Amino acid sequence: YPAVKRKYCREDFQVKPIEEVKRLATFSSLGVSAELTNILKDHGIYEPTPIQEQAIPILHEGQDVIAQAQTGTGKTLAFVLPILEQIQPDGYAPQALIVTPTRELALQITSELNKLTEHLTGIHTLAVYGGQDIQGQLNKLEKQVNIVVATPGRLLDHLRRGTVSLSEVSLFVLDEADQMLQFGFMPEIKEIIGQLPERRQTMLFSATMPDEVRALAKRYMTSPRNVKVRGSDT
Numbered sequence: 101y102p103a104v105k106r107k108y109c110r111e112d113f114q115v116k117p118i119e120e121v122k123r124l125a126t127f128s129s130l131g132v133s134a135e136l137t138n139i140l141k142d143h144g145i146y147e148p149t150p151i152q153e154q155a156i157p158i159l160h161e162g163q164d165v166i167a168q169a170q171t172g173t174g175k176t177l178a179f180v181l182p183i184l185e186q187i188q189p190d191g192y193a194p195q196a197l198i199v200t201p202t203r204e205l206a207l208q209i210t211s212e213l214n215k216l217t218e219h220l221t222g223i224h225t226l227a228v229y230g231g232q233d234i235q236g237q238l239n240k241l242e243k244q245v246n247i248v249v250a251t252p253g254r255l256l257d258h259l260r261r262g263t264v265s266l267s268e269v270s271l272f273v274l275d276e277a278d279q280m281l282q283f284g285f286m287p288e289i290k291e292i293i294g295q296l297p298e299r300r301q302t303m304l305f306s307a308t309m310p311d312e313v314r315a316l317a318k319r320y321m322t323s324p325r326n327v328k329v330r331g332s333d334t
């Protein structure tokens with residue numbers, strides 16, 4: 101009767117120790133505002149993923165973070181939520197810059213931000229990437245933009261033309277840093293960082309942590325805290 105025996109296995113009825121239950125994080129317990137927590141619920145997002153659980157509280161403290169977790173583990177929200185908590189809705193110049201390796205990722209992050217800010221007043225996100233009419237991007241840059249989500253090449257075009265200013269950027273995200281390295285974007289990244297204010301919070305997210313990415317973090321980040329979700333490679 102193995103099936104029957106399995107059915108009534110004692111472990112199945114064991115209650116989780118109270119500590120374990122208590123430790124389950126919610127977005128609220130990580131310091132995410134009630135307003136954003138409710139918006140997340142409306143989009144079917146109820147519980148933080150492990151990388152969100154680890155990174156969000158540190159980012160709320162304003163510290164630099166190096167976060168490593170595999171693809172598909174929710175790294176985007178791990179930086180998007182703390183950014184949304186910190187953005188001042190007034191002001192025209194971008195306060196947050198998210199640099200990501202591909203146009204697809206730039207569009208994905210932008211749509212995630214737009215979904216969350218749809219009902220928040222005064223937060224505007226602009227995607228800046230190659231292969232898209234630069235004039236359209238220029239027109240939008242003349243309006244209020246709080247968050248810029250960009251691929252490195254097109255952002256540099258704008259910086260060289262003087263059509264985007266990074267002087268008010270206090271929140272900087274280097275997304276999918278290992279892919280940036282693979283695509284040969286390190287020189288562009290360094291040039292972009294060179295134009296950012298020294299006083300800023302820097303967040304580096306990556307699935308893997310090659311030496312060159314570590315070296316970049318060491319050079320451009322301030323006492324970064326490391327968070328890593330087990331199971332990610334290297």
Ligand code: ADP
Pocket residue numbers: 144145146147148149152169170171172173174175176177
């Ligand atoms: P990564 O950057 O780590 O590859 P993403 O941030 O793109 O992963 O997230 C992958 C998917 O998981 C997305 O569709 C996202 O909406 C979803 N997701 C993120 N966080 C949560 C969560 N806390 N609960 C449920 N789904 C989530």
Ligand code: MG
Pocket residue numbers: 175176275276
């Ligand atoms: Mg990602």
